[in-house]
Amino acid sequence: MIRRLVGVMLARSRLMTDTHPSEFPLVPVLVRIAAYSSNWIRQPEAWNPIEGLSAKETLSSLLDHLFVRWPVPGFFKSAWLEKGDLKYLERDWFCHLASGGSLRDVAGMPPSLSARALHLAMQAPEGYSIRQALRWGQVKSLQGSDQLLSHVLSSRMVRDLSNDAIWSRLLEKVIRARRFDPKCFGLIADALSDPLGKGNFPRAQSLVSLPLPELIRNSRAFWRRLLELGIENGIHFRKPDIDSPHIRAELLKLNSSAWLPFINGPTFERDYSNSERHQKLVAKIQELTDYQSLIAEGMHMRHCVSSYWRKCRAGKSAVFSLQIHADCQGEVTVDRLLTLEVDCARRRVIQVRGPRNRWIHDRQIPAVREWADQNRLAL
Numbered sequence: 001m002i003r004r005l006v007g008v009m010l011a012r013s014r015l016m017t018d019t020h021p022s023e024f025p026l027v028p029v030l031v032r033i034a035a036y037s038s039n040w041i042r043q044p045e046a047w048n049p050i051e052g053l054s055a056k057e058t059l060s061s062l063l064d065h066l067f068v069r070w071p072v073p074g075f076f077k078s079a080w081l082e083k084g085d086l087k088y089l090e091r092d093w094f095c096h097l098a099s100g101g102s103l104r105d106v107a108g109m110p111p112s113l114s115a116r117a118l119h120l121a122m123q124a125p126e127g128y129s130i131r132q133a134l135r136w137g138q139v140k141s142l143q144g145s146d147q148l149l150s151h152v153l154s155s156r157m158v159r160d161l162s163n164d165a166i167w168s169r170l171l172e173k174v175i176r177a178r179r180f181d182p183k184c185f186g187l188i189a190d191a192l193s194d195p196l197g198k199g200n201f202p203r204a205q206s207l208v209s210l211p212l213p214e215l216i217r218n219s220r221a222f223w224r225r226l227l228e229l230g231i232e233n234g235i236h237f238r239k240p241d242i243d244s245p246h247i248r249a250e251l252l253k254l255n256s257s258a259w260l261p262f263i264n265g266p267t268f269e270r271d272y273s274n275s276e277r278h279q280k281l282v283a284k285i286q287e288l289t290d291y292q293s294l295i296a297e298g299m300h301m302r303h304c305v306s307s308y309w310r311k312c313r314a315g316k317s318a319v320f321s322l323q324i325h326a327d328c329q330g331e332v333t334v335d336r337l338l339t340l341e342v343d344c345a346r347r348r349v350i351q352v353r354g355p356r357n358r359w360i361h362d363r364q365i366p367a368v369r370e371w372a373d374q375n376r377l378a379l
Contacts, residue, residue, distance in 0.1 A: 001034035024055035035086035110164030258290035262318035
């Protein structure tokens with residue numbers, strides 16, 4: 001199918017020869033169109049575009065020829081420019097609408113979007129992506145201001161259709177508020193995207209349930225904490241302003257930073273249970289493989305291990321935490337005892353530190369030695 005499309009494009013248009021890939025990604029677009037050949041209603045060889053069309057106009061003409069029985073809003077054609085899997089949600093929607101289907105009936109459409117919001121979305125400006133158009137219609141249906149709309153469309157919530165119960169509630173909350181500053185919307189929405197991105201829906205739900213002033217304070221505190229941690233760990237920000245969407249995107253990327261484990265295999269565990277006290281004690285040595293885990297370790301142990309994230313991400317060091325998990329009659333507590341650093345190239349433990357950088361206690365040495373031997377690490 002792709003050969004047929006390329007052949008037709010070469011024969012009927014100068015787009016492939018006159019347009020650089022950096023200006024318009026024609027080949028990826030044709031590959032995506034070929035993946036939907038089962039939805040074609042006409043053969044590509046029957047396509048006869050008029051001369052002098054721009055790249056986007058040529059694409060629009062080809063899509064109309066191959067897919068469209070019923071008119072589709074122009075912004076829906078942006079689906080073919082979306083990167084990702086060949087079979088993609090927005091491209092499914094385009095084919096559904098082009099065949100005469102209803103937007104309400106498409107798979108994956110959030111049920112919380114009202115019929116009026118969907119109706120207005122179909123009138124969104126052509127330059128918008130499909131997801132921007134849906135949010136445009138939603139804000140318009142709730143009678144939100146144009147200023148708020150601008151901040152909504154530049155926030156991270158636009159691309160997330162999986163958690164619309166959260167986003168719809170947030171929009172209703174801020175639009176009902178009398179003196180809400182639209183500039184705060186991105187702060188809140190981007191902060192909520194952190195727990196949602198980690199699958200912690202209950203946390204996001206509890207946050208969006210807060211009174212609006214408290215939600216704003218909580219969001220600002222979240223961003224300030226991330227910014228301060230980044231600066232403390234030697235990260236240079238050109239403009240350290242949490243009101244900047246670019247800074248928040250950078251902070252979220254850092255906050256979700258993770259790396260592959262150095263040791264593949266089960267977590268080291270040793271049972272030190274005390275039957276007389278009816279207490280189950282298990283020592284565990286766990287590898288820390290993301291930035292958040294290093295931050296938590298540093299905060300509990302009162303040392304600077306969070307600053308090691310660059311070395312861990314580069315594969316130069318691996319950091320481990322020795323913890324005691326105690327279960328006393330169903331009440332479980334976790335006590336962090338040691339932080340260990342391993343030089344990955346030499347497979348050598350080069351640092352062992354307790355709280356506030358204290359030295360290792362004699363009683364802790366056997367567990368560390370056994371763990372090191374088990375993983376062929378030098379001490």
